[in-house]
Amino acid sequence: MNSLEAGAAAQAQEPQTPDVTELILQDILAGRLPPGTWLKQIDLERRYSCTRPEVRRALDRLVQKRLVEHIPNRGYHVHEQDGRRAQEVSDIRVILEVAVSDRIVAKASAADIANLRVLASRFDDLVLNGTMLELYEANLAFHRDLLAIAGNQELVELITEIRQRTSSAPVSQWRTRARIEQSGHEHQQMVDAIEKGDVGHLMELTRRHILQA
Amino acid sequence: MNSLEAGAAAQAQEPQTPDVTELILQDILAGRLPPGTWLKQIDLERRYSCTRPEVRRALDRLVQKRLVEHIPNRGYHVHEQDGRRAQEVSDIRVILEVAVSDRIVAKASAADIANLRVLASRFDDLVLNGTMLELYEANLAFHRDLLAIAGNQELVELITEIRQRTSSAPVSQWRTRARIEQSGHEHQQMVDAIEKGDVGHLMELTRRHILQA
């Protein structure tokens, strides 16, 4: 009788109402809507087969997320990538993820480690047989589950949010294939460090991984 | 010709369009709309003398900020305070603010220190002659400017956001007048530590200040 989908991830995908906000966000993240693109309401309306109010609500939410910029009586456009902001977000990520390294090592169960290995392997597989977006999502999934071990749910949500805030073109964040493979290797090393209980090593790995990812 | 108010704080107050979202947020923070209160669109429409779409946009934004909860076909209500979440947010604050203590000490100029002393004094004055909300804002202002010294603008915004996320009733966060006076005293001590260049002391003061504030 009563609905029980409080969150947004009840099912993997909702074919009924895929939520326009999420669709536009995916297109921005995938690089299909490059920074600077003007988001005309008419175009979006047609592109996503939705109504005007839905488009407007989605745009307003994306403005709140700082992903698009709104200029009154002019329109909405995809926010230009800000080098300084990206650097600042990386710094924040380093501080937080390094700081909870000890909790991760302390709390990680055998099941947690096994799960991380699966996610790390999935990332490695997608290096060869996957799109950039799939790679991006696999990377996100690994880091989400890694952080979740620390036990601070709010922290997981927070970092997911701020990662979206800057990475307007996550596709271009890994420049070379060599760098991607390196990232995958670092994931494995991080899990190794957790298994061995080497907090210091995990901290250093995390720091370098985030700063040059 | 062209507008230059990119942000939202061009002037101290905008008598033209005070933005309903901000008004509702203030009322929630001030405790005038306690947790659990149902926010009927009709009531808000009349209370803030605005139109239906404005109310709806404001509610949607507050849902994004996690301050109100939305139940489809039922309505919006002020989010109940979650003890676990509040604890987690405090933990995050401790990690971040302690982590940038060294940068604050390193970068603080004489002007910065003078400014912090003014803000700390203002807080102390308001302990005697101010409302709880004024006190709350003065406290926020002190911590904002303190963090700003570290040079990471994104960090300042982030902490401002997550502080709003939980403190549905900031009025009740300081239980006794003695605790408030203690907070004011701690502000002064933190500025002293910065002036002396004592990073370790600032870190310890910050940690305690946040955890029991």
Added chain:
DNA sequence: GGCGCATAAATTGGCGCCAATTTTGATACC
């Protein structure tokens, strides 16, 4: 007298229209 049901009231939420502003294009003038 208590419980269940049907009807009515209220509230939410989707949708479209029209005014205000801006941009673009053409025309006339220097």
Added chain:
DNA sequence: GGTATCAAAATTGGCGCCAATTTATGCGCC
């Protein structure tokens, strides 16, 4: 030929209405 001005087209954004769902109320029934 370039520039300023004016008009037309396009886009944004405010506003209200009406259907769908839920909640409250009163009536009949057990």
